[in-house]
Amino acid sequence: MYPDPAYIKALFIKHANGSITPQETAELIAFLQQEDNEDLLPLPDEIADIPAPAMDNAATARVLQQLAAVTAPAAQPARRRNLLRRVITVSAAAAAVAAAVVLLYRPGGQKPALATVATGYGSMKKVTLPDGTTVTLNANSTLQYDSTGWQPGSREVWINGQAFFEVAPDAAGKFMVHAGDKLAVQVLGTRFNVAARTKGVQVVLNSGKVKVGLPDNNNEHTLVLQPGEMAYYNAGDGQLSRQHADTLQLTSWKDNQKVFRDATLADIAAFIEEQFGAKVTFAAPQLSHLQFTGTTPVNDLDVLLNILTKSLDIRIDKHNNQVTMMLAR
Structure with a gap:
């Protein structure tokens, strides 16, 4: 049995003025999720007449941005799409109601429709975001961003893997990077590196x-970094710490160079597996403790292995996706 249209309009009004109960919110969500209730949706003129608390310009911009993104999917019924398009033209006083419509049409706190850029093993990509920010994406990494709702005050990206960001100046303070599902990085400056991997x-x-x-x-779990510092989240114990950072060593990959400083072969093996997807084994356990200092191309495994062979006087066998390190004969 369909609900009374007057009751549905009353729910919109209560949602706008903040007096709606949790049970009534659930009813409104359930109503909006039904595809055969188009005739009961409030008309655009009714939406415009619903009183709502005034909002500042930034909040209004965010609401209108969300509305623009919601109207994009062609799968929505025509009347609902037309209603939402017309709602975009409402005054700031009615924008709170528009926001309610948007949020209820995205059940479960879903992310907006995201553009995805991914790299395979041994490759890199440079991406220019809508505000002019450039992102250099390392191998075996994924970048996501909202390509339809990119507006001041709501710039967000999601990164799994490694990326170097050079943020456009006008985006400072309005740009958020979600590193995996563990850290949020609010940009107050311009150039930084994010590596979101399984271990941390x-x-x-x-x-x-x-x-x-x-x-x-x-706030107790927040760090404000200065140049030359690093924040590290340990996935094992859930701790966030501040450390000194060798920026050349940690970010030279974006210039197609990998800098090793007293790196053990065990560390280099981890890099090879992460960067190239190759499995590394040691024929003699003591080899894992050998140390190497030098610079190699970041995306050429054969060159790296050749340099290690000559520098450490070891033998390395590479077959398909398997690398075996052995003592020299």
């Missing part, structure tokens, strides 16, 4: 300033 998340600041925090929004 690393944020290295080259210039400017960034604020790094855990998803719980607790």
Whole structure:
């Protein structure tokens, strides 16, 4: 049995003025999720007449941005799409109601429609975001961003893997990087590196300033980094710490160079597996403790292995996706 149209309009009004109960919110969500209730949706003129508290310009811009993104999917019924398009033209006083429509049409707190850029093993890509920010994406990494709702005050990207960001100046303070699902990086400056891998998340600041925090929004779990510092989240114990950073060593990959300083072969093996997807084994356990200092191309495994062979006087056998390190005969 369909609900009374007057009751549905009353729910919209209560949602706008903040007096709606949790049970009524659930009813409104359930109504909007039904595809055969188009005739019961409030008319655009009714939406415009619904009183709502005034909002500042920034909040209104965010609401209108969300509405623009919602109207994009062609799968929505025509009347609903037309209603939402017309709602975009409402005054700021009615924008709170528009926001309610948007949020209820995205059940479960879903992310907006995201553009995805990914790299395979041994490759890199440079991406220019809508505001002019450039992102250099390392191998075996994924970048996502909202390509339809990119507006001041709501710039967000999601990174799994490693990326170097050079943020456009007018985006400072309005740009958020989600590193995996463990850290949020608020950009207060310009150039920084994010590496979100299984064992932990690393944020290295080259210039400017960034604020790094855990998803719980607790200020006690937030660090403001200065150039030459690094925030590291240990996935094992859940701790976030501040450390000194060798920015050349940690971010030279973006210039197609990998800098090793007293790196053990065990460390280099981890890099090879992460960067190239190759499995490394040691024929003699003591080999894993050998140390190497030098610079190699970041995306040429054969050159790296050749340099290691000559520098450490070892033998390395590479077959398909398997690398075996052995003592020299």
